[in-house]
Amino acid sequence: MANNSLPLIDIGANLLDKKLYQNIDSIIQKSKSNNVEKIIITSSHIDDTKKAIKLIYKEPNMFCTTVGFHPHNAKDYKDHYYDEMDNMCNLPEVKAIGECGLDYRRNYSRPIDQIYCFRKHLDLASNNNLPMFLHEREAHDDFLILLKEYIHKIENVVVHCFTGSKQELENYLDLGCYIGITGWITDPKRGYHLHDIIKYIPSDKLMIETDSPYLLPFDYPITNKKYNEPSNLIYIMDAISKILKKDKKVLSNEIYNNTYDFFNL
Template sequence: MNSAHFLIDIGANLTHPELNKKIDVIVDNIKSANIEKVIITSSNTQDTKEALEIISKYPDLFYTTVGFHPHNAKDYSSKDVAEIEAFLNNDKVLALGECGLDFYREYSSKEEQLFCFEQHLEIAKTIKKPIFLHERHAFKDFVDMLKKHKDGLFKYVVHCFTGTKEELKTYIDMGCYIGITGWITDESRGKRLHEIIKYIPEDRLMIETDSPYLIPHNINFKHDGINEPSYLIYVAETIAKCLNKDINYVKDVTIRNTKLFFNINE
């Protein structure tokens, strides 16, 4: 398969009811859009179970993750560690996550989130698989926690990055990979990202849809407002424009980085 003509979506919430109910159509669209692989993001262990059901139908197309999203930290307990570790022994479960901190809405308390996040980092030290990270309005606590546990951690990607130049520099200096979503296609909200994406090293950039959220603003046809992996090309096109690069450059770089980061050898 020629990587110059394909993309990998590192984060799509395909267990979301809006997408899971039409997964066969989603798959047809993915194939038509030359998406080589999609990583189904999990926000709790039930998501992972549902993702593995999807994967059983389409084993050549999908992978998944396992972990508790900060919104779901209130549901996490130390009793979940064994189940998470068992899932991570599955070759189709590529990463730990989505985990991290989100103080924007606080569906779970800060204390619950900090406990859950720290437990995930402890798991990561023993499993040696990448970590799929979420941070929103919690930068200092998030970075402090990562630095506290940096010895023994493997690789991590900050998904859906929308922060400042200074935050980006901190992440890069810490060795983080960076995931870019359709946020960058929003000429208003994504303006800052347009200006600072050039500071992401070529070997740290990955792309994602975060479906069904963050539908690209540069889609040029009528749609239902629900994002899906087949729209990833619109993210790639905007990145290429921001970097003043050819679209195949973005495809080559991101697919190479993704396969190395997640250890995808198929």
């Protein structure tokens, strides 16, 4: 597949995962070869943000990061972390609050702890005028209640790795949320319903991400089948272009501009 002539931005890659981190030089090289201009390194714990900032020094023009606790890690959140995260929000490397939200599918942290932690992140975003990179799995109702309470105070919100229903999508769009689409859309079983739903996402609310090392795109000539990586963003763009029957250059330009503005890059 020929590379896109326009640059791409991966809004969510877990580059601190061991599989990616230990191969970071190769990850960077392949990403550049496939026109991935920028990568937002997803942080799932305050320790991730510290590690990500060190990694950013390696490629300051390519990498930036988020600050926050994934709902799986909500049990680890303590109030003294708030001030530390608040200070990190002033760093030029930090572009968003997250990955945070609610995940009742696995409940690695108790729902009560997840809700408390999520609320703290909503406060953090509203106090720092930073956008939010959000996670929601099987917790839509509680997630929506909290989001509605804060949405008027928050700069911007993207619901990352959207896999939900048309009604859930409409609920998010009604609040002005952006929507992140991953390689899930290429999965012929789990992701086929998104082929119809994605048509309802306004062109100015769509962004793309690999969620590396997870969600490897299906049915594409990917040489490394062991894990996903940002260089595969071109295949997600290709899949969306075909589903929407939209010129790839036009689509790439729209998504790039959405992302650039959202993260204030």
